[in-house]
Amino acid sequence: MKERLDFDVFRSSFRYTLLQTFRQLNAGWFLGLQVIGPIFLLLTSWTVLQIVGSSGTSTFAALSGYADYIPFAILGFAFSGVIMNTVWAGANGIRSEQQGGTVEAIFVTPANKVAWMLGKIAGSITVALTSTVIVLIVGSVLLSFTLSATPDLLSAAVGVFLTLVGMTAFAFAIAGLTFLAKRVVDDINQILWTSLVFFTGLAFPIEALPPWAQTISWVFPITHGLTITRSAVLKGYSIFDQKLLFPVTSILILSAIYIPLGYFSFRAFLDKARKKGALEGY
Amino acid sequence: MNPELEWLTFKGVTLRHLKEFVSYRASILATIIWPLPLLALNVYQYLGLASTSQVGQILYSKYGIASFSGMIIVGTIVYLLYNRMLWGTGAWLVEERFNGTIESLLLTPSSRLTMLLASGFSSLVEGAWWIVGVFLLSWAIFGVQPAIGDWVAVVIALVSTMIALVAVGVFFASFFVLTRIADQLATSLQAPVRYASGVAFPVAALPAIFQLFGYMLPVTYGIAALRTTVIQHGTLVGLATDLIPLFVLTAILLIVGDLVLKRLELKAKKDGSLYKI
Numbered sequence: 001m002k003e004r005l006d007f008d009v010f011r012s013s014f015r016y017t018l019l020q021t022f023r024q025l026n027a028g029w030f031l032g033l034q035v036i037g038p039i040f041l042l043l044t045s046w047t048v049l050q051i052v053g054s055s056g057t058s059t060f061a062a063l064s065g066y067a068d069y070i071p072f073a074i075l076g077f078a079f080s081g082v083i084m085n086t087v088w089a090g091a092n093g094i095r096s097e098q099q100g101g102t103v104e105a106i107f108v109t110p111a112n113k114v115a116w117m118l119g120k121i122a123g124s125i126t127v128a129l130t131s132t133v134i135v136l137i138v139g140s141v142l143l144s145f146t147l148s149a150t151p152d153l154l155s156a157a158v159g160v161f162l163t164l165v166g167m168t169a170f171a172f173a174i175a176g177l178t179f180l181a182k183r184v185v186d187d188i189n190q191i192l193w194t195s196l197v198f199f200t201g202l203a204f205p206i207e208a209l210p211p212w213a214q215t216i217s218w219v220f221p222i223t224h225g226l227t228i229t230r231s232a233v234l235k236g237y238s239i240f241d242q243k244l245l246f247p248v249t250s251i252l253i254l255s256a257i258y259i260p261l262g263y264f265s266f267r268a269f270l271d272k273a274r275k276k277g278a279l280e281g282y
Numbered sequence: 283m284n285p286e287l288e289w290l291t292f293k294g295v296t297l298r299h300l301k302e303f304v305s306y307r308a309s310i311l312a313t314i315i316w317p318l319p320l321l322a323l324n325v326y327q328y329l330g331l332a333s334t335s336q337v338g339q340i341l342y343s344k345y346g347i348a349s350f351s352g353m354i355i356v357g358t359i360v361y362l363l364y365n366r367m368l369w370g371t372g373a374w375l376v377e378e379r380f381n382g383t384i385e386s387l388l389l390t391p392s393s394r395l396t397m398l399l400a401s402g403f404s405s406l407v408e409g410a411w412w413i414v415g416v417f418l419l420s421w422a423i424f425g426v427q428p429a430i431g432d433w434v435a436v437v438i439a440l441v442s443t444m445i446a447l448v449a450v451g452v453f454f455a456s457f458f459v460l461t462r463i464a465d466q467l468a469t470s471l472q473a474p475v476r477y478a479s480g481v482a483f484p485v486a487a488l489p490a491i492f493q494l495f496g497y498m499l500p501v502t503y504g505i506a507a508l509r510t511t512v513i514q515h516g517t518l519v520g521l522a523t524d525l526i527p528l529f530v531l532t533a534i535l536l537i538v539g540d541l542v543l544k545r546l547e548l549k550a551k552k553d554g555s556l557y558k559i
Contacts, residue, residue, distance in 0.1 A: 027466075028467065032466060033469060040474055043477055045327055047482075047488060048327045048482065050487065052332050053340070059336075184309070187311075188308075188312075191315050191319075194318075
């Protein structure tokens, strides 16, 4: 019975997030931030390649091990929606209730708050997946390229799935912070979002970064998820390939860390905010 | 027009915005930190394809630009200012609507243009913090060496760009009143403006259609003028090609913005829909 109720909470929260994003009045945000934004970032990468010229391809191949830069960048920017949604999903879910004055009502009901939060994040992840597909299609149509290997689509799908699991756990881990940081969480997330776009190698191989920066990039599940997906699509690697052992193991370990971390930090921050009577303030 | 009243309006709006800005200390710091990864992204988009010296050589031989990180930093700073104007001045009336205070604001006898200019001025003060902060941090991280030939030209380019961006804010304010989905349209325009104005490269490197779009934007001329003066030893004489279109666009945006705002306000007052704007 309890599981059924939890599932109902999850489903309602999930549906609410999807409806809020895609309803006519709000769809412009989705288009602007998660479709047009990544496409123009992709065009920026394409223009930089045109400026640098043919020598760029060989430098890029030597650094990254991939033959062609354009499909590399398309796959990278297709994931920018995932970054945006995971960073903002949980925090925005709580912030909008705080601003609307409804957060206290939600958090004093006996409904499972973790199911409520997971529903919000799952809704945002679904939105991100939609933007990923759109950017992949538009990018591939706009900028022509040829694949040098037969893609292993099943492994690519596993790569995307692992990325989404890892990033959901990551989103959960930072969502609870909103209860205490309140408005400052907007600033934290703004910095986190741009940092993730940079450190995870959406537009360039992370091998181009200095070693300390590469170490930071490994902390984010999406870095490894991108490596798996790119290797499966552009090199035809199977998920069981020895060369993917490091990213696959890393993303699994990171998910195993972020899931309990997210769960316990969310509960801890929520309890602290309740005890301080700080749920409502924003 | 009563200059004393206008000054009071100007001061009141400016102080209010500045107080809002300094209310959250974390935000003040965040405003100069969050752009850095995006700036670094542009730098590494080049470095993933060629070494620093190769990129420098290519940009110099093709476009006469000696400092490639300087090119990106100047572009990013002007774009950030544009963004500040868009969301600070342009979307100001949207915020008033959201707070339920727009009706009382538009029923006061104060000049709307004075209020908008004051809002733009306070955004510029915030912008000055961004300019200095982002420039110093970028200089420390990426080691940009400014190549300034004429300080007067730098000041004129900077002031002209700032005035043009205030005009952008005033224009967008009327745009925001015109339609309730203006904030979404403005968001959708951010990435195309960033691309076409040449934040990460000279506009000449763009496909023709985007060059055409780019040359209709004041941001493009502001970036070009500051690049010329800050990293290319540009002088006042060489600035004319960028400043003349910048001034023309500034005048057009100010006049059109003010006219549209007045007309929309009048219409809303006549049909009693002021609260709905």
